[in-house]
Amino acid sequence: MSLWHGVELADRESWDYVPFERVGPLAFGMGLDDAAACIPGFARKVTLIPRHGDLVKRVRFRALEDPTYTTAVTGYFGQRVGLAVVAVDALRGPRVTVDGMQLVGRAPSEATDQLREHALARGESPEYSVEGDAASEKFGLMVRAQRAxxxxxxRLVLAKRGDWASTLHDCIPSTEWSVR
Incomplete structure (x- = not known):
């Protein structure tokens, strides 16, 4: 098995995203045990991260049959806010639909163009992160590039802001910025 072997998009679970509420079965604000219980068939690995606002824990979820070095979904949890950030892996994460757009496991240029057109069609300005990734404060999402x-x-990063972060960019923990 290659290090870069992923799961075909057609074979992945399909999750929808309701901005600032939930992604698939994961609801923003839920605790770690509740998150683990709502995605059966996944193993979890919990690690502490350098404090980022209220965020203190990273939980990597992988399918039980997948190698231990893989991750499908990463959740970032705060002491007060519970689940606040969800990152969906490009190679193994579920397909995530946002307002009719499938944004996981695609060529970054295609997803960026689709988000850009979506914003322009609604009279909004396209948004980008400081690294040039497509983003949307309205949807609480950032589309990052991940090597395959x-x-x-x-790789889709979804966040619910609170009093601990002023912008979407502020929500993204440093451990997530290092994923390539």
């Missing part, structure tokens, strides 16, 4: 062998695919 010789290619890049989209």
């Amino acid at each position: 062998g010789d290619h890049l695919l989209t």
Whole structure:
């Protein structure tokens, strides 16, 4: 098995995203045990992260049959806010639909163009992170590029802001920025 082997998009679970409320079965604000219980068939690995606002824990979820070094979904939890950030892996994460757009496991340029057109069609300005990733404060999402062998695919990062973060960019923990 190659280090870059992923799961075909057609074979992945399909989750929808309701901005600032939930992604698939994961609801923002839920506790770690509740999050683990709502996605059966996944193992979890909990680690402490350098404090980022209220966020203190990172939980990596992987399918039980997948190798231990893989991750499908990463959740970031705060002491007060519970689940506040969800990152969906480009290679193994579920397909996530946002307002009719499928944003996981795609070529970054395609997802960026689709988000750009979506914003323009609604009279809004396209948004980008400081690293040039497509983003949307309205949807609480950022589409990051993740390496897949010789290619890049989209990794979706979803966040619910609170009094601990002023902008979407402020929500993203430093451990997430290092995922390539």
